[in-house]
Amino acid sequence: MKQKRYLVTALVFLSAGILFMLWDMFFSHPEPGVNPYAYDMKAIRSADTLLAKYREVQQIKPVLTSIHGLAVDRSDRIYIAGDGGVELYNREGKRESAFRIGGSARCIHVDKDGLIYLGMEDHLEIYNHQGIRVNQWKSCAPEAIITSIAVTTDDIYIADAGNKIVYRYDHSGKLIRKIGEKDPRDSVPGFVVPSPWFDLATDPGGALWVVNPGRHLLEKFSREGAILGSWGKATMAVDGFCGCCNPSHFALLSDGSFVTSEKAIERVKIYSPKGEFRFLVATPESFTEGTRGLDLAVDSRDRILVLDPERNQVRIFVPKQ
Amino acid sequence: MKKIRVIFIFVVLLSLQFMNAYGVQRFPKPDFESGYLQPETLQPSARAGLLAIMDVSVLALALALVSWLVLKKRSRTGVFWTSVFSLAYFGFYRQGCVCSIGAIQNVTLALFDKSYVIPLAVLAFFILPLVFTLFFGRTFCAGVCPFGAMQDLVSFRPQKPDPRLNAVLGMMPYIYLGLAVLYAATGSDFIICRYDPFVGIFRFNASFGMLIFSGTLLVSGIFIARPYCRYLCPYGVLLNWASRFSWRHLTITPDKCIQCRLCEESCPYDAIDIPVVDLNPEGRSVTARKLILVSLLVPFFIVLGGWTGSRLHETLAGVNGKVRLAKILLEPERYRDQPEPFEVTAYKSSGKPLTVVYDEAAGVLRRFYTGGWLLGCFIGLVFGMILAGRLLTRYSTDYTPNKGACFSCARCVDYCPVEKNGTKEVKP
Numbered sequence: 001m002k003q004k005r006y007l008v009t010a011l012v013f014l015s016a017g018i019l020f021m022l023w024d025m026f027f028s029h030p031e032p033g034v035n036p037y038a039y040d041m042k043a044i045r046s047a048d049t050l051l052a053k054y055r056e057v058q059q060i061k062p063v064l065t066s067i068h069g070l071a072v073d074r075s076d077r078i079y080i081a082g083d084g085g086v087e088l089y090n091r092e093g094k095r096e097s098a099f100r101i102g103g104s105a106r107c108i109h110v111d112k113d114g115l116i117y118l119g120m121e122d123h124l125e126i127y128n129h130q131g132i133r134v135n136q137w138k139s140c141a142p143e144a145i146i147t148s149i150a151v152t153t154d155d156i157y158i159a160d161a162g163n164k165i166v167y168r169y170d171h172s173g174k175l176i177r178k179i180g181e182k183d184p185r186d187s188v189p190g191f192v193v194p195s196p197w198f199d200l201a202t203d204p205g206g207a208l209w210v211v212n213p214g215r216h217l218l219e220k221f222s223r224e225g226a227i228l229g230s231w232g233k234a235t236m237a238v239d240g241f242c243g244c245c246n247p248s249h250f251a252l253l254s255d256g257s258f259v260t261s262e263k264a265i266e267r268v269k270i271y272s273p274k275g276e277f278r279f280l281v282a283t284p285e286s287f288t289e290g291t292r293g294l295d296l297a298v299d300s301r302d303r304i305l306v307l308d309p310e311r312n313q314v315r316i317f318v319p320k321q
Numbered sequence: 322m323k324k325i326r327v328i329f330i331f332v333v334l335l336s337l338q339f340m341n342a343y344g345v346q347r348f349p350k351p352d353f354e355s356g357y358l359q360p361e362t363l364q365p366s367a368r369a370g371l372l373a374i375m376d377v378s379v380l381a382l383a384l385a386l387v388s389w390l391v392l393k394k395r396s397r398t399g400v401f402w403t404s405v406f407s408l409a410y411f412g413f414y415r416q417g418c419v420c421s422i423g424a425i426q427n428v429t430l431a432l433f434d435k436s437y438v439i440p441l442a443v444l445a446f447f448i449l450p451l452v453f454t455l456f457f458g459r460t461f462c463a464g465v466c467p468f469g470a471m472q473d474l475v476s477f478r479p480q481k482p483d484p485r486l487n488a489v490l491g492m493m494p495y496i497y498l499g500l501a502v503l504y505a506a507t508g509s510d511f512i513i514c515r516y517d518p519f520v521g522i523f524r525f526n527a528s529f530g531m532l533i534f535s536g537t538l539l540v541s542g543i544f545i546a547r548p549y550c551r552y553l554c555p556y557g558v559l560l561n562w563a564s565r566f567s568w569r570h571l572t573i574t575p576d577k578c579i580q581c582r583l584c585e586e587s588c589p590y591d592a593i594d595i596p597v598v599d600l601n602p603e604g605r606s607v608t609a610r611k612l613i614l615v616s617l618l619v620p621f622f623i624v625l626g627g628w629t630g631s632r633l634h635e636t637l638a639g640v641n642g643k644v645r646l647a648k649i650l651l652e653p654e655r656y657r658d659q660p661e662p663f664e665v666t667a668y669k670s671s672g673k674p675l676t677v678v679y680d681e682a683a684g685v686l687r688r689f690y691t692g693g694w695l696l697g698c699f700i701g702l703v704f705g706m707i708l709a710g711r712l713l714t715r716y717s718t719d720y721t722p723n724k725g726a727c728f729s730c731a732r733c734v735d736y737c738p739v740e741k742n743g744t745k746e747v748k749p
Contacts, residue, residue, distance in 0.1 A: 006480060010544035011541070013538075014538070014541040014545065014548050018493065018553070024516070024530065025512065026640070
């Protein structure tokens with residue numbers, strides 16, 4: 001009798017299992033509106049606020065309605081470039097002047113002499129402080145998309161996201177060398193640039209730093225184009241970079257530390273000169289979701305300026321006391 | 322010796338080729354160490370080439386070992402410990418994938434979809450147990466299948482269900498096999514993997530529903546030995562067929578059966594055929610009437626099953642993603658007050674015209690109509706044959722394992738007092 005009870009119990013369990021299968025196969029419906037494959041970024045976007053060691057102290061609201069590039073000169077004047085013009089502000093954020101340009105400037109750089117270099121989609125234009133165009137170069141290459149410019153005493157470096165290459169020119173506009181071309185013989189893996197965010201800058205020692213966004217690395221090059229080193233970590237955690245291609249922009253602090261900005265998980269961070277994560281400048285909560293193109297600049301007082309195209313602002317961050 | 326050394330060096334050098342894959346600097350993938358939960362996937366990532374070769378080798382060796390233990394050594398202990406190893410290797414280490422049971426779907430898909438190329442390792446997992454079964458009986462079930470091993474471990478108090486109930490439940494694997502083949506052939510789903518009760522345990526990631534399902538099977542497995550193998554396993558159907566033609570099969574007695582009946586209750590799977598010594602127990606006229614009835618009933622069940630299957634083709638096709646999407650798009654008012662189903666969101670972003678979706682769904686439905694007929698005919702045939710098997714009695718003189726149903730687990734051999742060329746004492 002007892003054995004029969006066991007058997008019946010077992011059969012009930014077995015039948016329940018089979019009924020579950022049938023119900024799940026033919027009669028269950030996924031909950032509407034719930035996407036089981038959704039890429040839920042909520043957990044990743046929530047950053048540890050204790051890591052945020054900077055605070056926002058000021059915003060500059062330009063007259064330009066579509067802004068793309070940000071630069072700071074030796075006197076801490078702030079330059080904002082965008083569609084149809086460039087605006088200049090003093091270090092306190094007061095508008096000083098502006099001039100019109102015949103197109104859209106994707107990036108801007110100001111050299112020690114105050115010359116303003118604008119990346120105009122596929123070519124470079126150079127303006128003086130009064131807004132007069134002093135030079136216009138021919139197109140770098142077919143399908144070029146200039147996304148960053150760095151100027152040293154001898155060289156002008158241009159990042160071309162369209163062709164995934166960096167050009168080294170002299171000041172007369174003569175192309176000296178292409179840097180970062182894929183070359184298996186010389187162990188140069190090439191730049192992986194899936195989106196038009198491809199930044200570069202020179203450090204105080206004159207070495208060239210270029211973001212290799214697809215590899216989540218910052219790579220250091222000599223003037224001759226040899227790779228001298230790199231740092232970066234592909235991770236969803238706060239101490240690295242993630243997504244298809246990050247960081248989108250970077251700038252250098254006076255001590256050689258790096259300030260980086262990212263898209264998808266919008267955040268600004270500081271890394272040591274060796275590439276070790278130090279802290280957050282701005283958490284993802286500081287930005288509107290979906291913001292891209294957070295160009296960066298650092299002034300002489302190591303204030304960090306962040307171009308926020310979504311809010312159409314330049315936001316200034318300083319260390320917390 | 323020198324030759325062996327050369328071969329060894331050659332193999333080592335050859336295996337180094339696989340290491341090249343790890344040497345290349347790859348596009349860095351994002352990691353998910355920050356708590357992001359990836360959606361559940363049915364299939365784990367493919368094994369590296371070297372590991373796949375190792376898996377197939379281990380499978381072949383395990384099959385050979387169990388066959389030897391069953392047929393030559395007649396050792397239940399050996400079979401048991403091999404099954405423990407198989408549970409550890411094929412279950413927990415390989416995480417239950419690819420398994421021979423699920424490989425049915427890969428083979429079916431490869432037959433019906435030209436764009437699908439079946440990996441050789443998967444093909445080997447499908448074919449090797451069948452080949453061994455054709456030669457030695459279901460030794461795969463005995464000690465190589467991790468599912469069987471898992472259920473064997475919990476089978477503490479096996480009882481024998483009523484034979485009629487056993488026969489009814491015994492239909493389930495055929496239906497499951499038919500459905501699995503239908504869904505794989507139409508590219509709809511791999512239902513064997515979807516409802517794999519043990520893979521979630523092997524991977525420690527079972528969903529709540531599947532955990533309950535696994536639990537019910539394991540709990541029922543305490544009292545009904547190997548419930549999945551007997552009442553669900555679709556691969557068991559193929560092994561059952563192959564085993565009926567096996568060249569050498571496990572025998573209960575190594576010599577002549579002395580009709581001691583000690584083995585009668587030894588099989589927890591009810592897979593021992595009891596002798597029917599009377600050549601014609603029912604009388605010729607009764608047997609003749611039964612034969613006529615069977616020969617009429619079987620075609621009737623085939624046609625009835627086929628017709629029923631064709632009537633159910635729309636319900637069956639509801640599992641297919643294309644049909645499901647078309648149904649949702651055809652009934653927008655049903656979802657008016659609800660959030661948009663994600664299938665619709667995905668469809669809208671694809672930019673595909675509605676007519677294409679409907680045409681695709683109609684094509685799938687046509688295939689399900691044909692498939693429904695075939696599935697129904699198959700189930701009807703099986704039902705008819707099972708009925709025929711129960712109506713007709715077969716003459717046999719000895720206690721023998723039922724070659725189709727026997728898992729070759731070798732439990733019964735321990736009960737047999739007969740030794741080859743003599744007798745042995747049975748342990749009390």
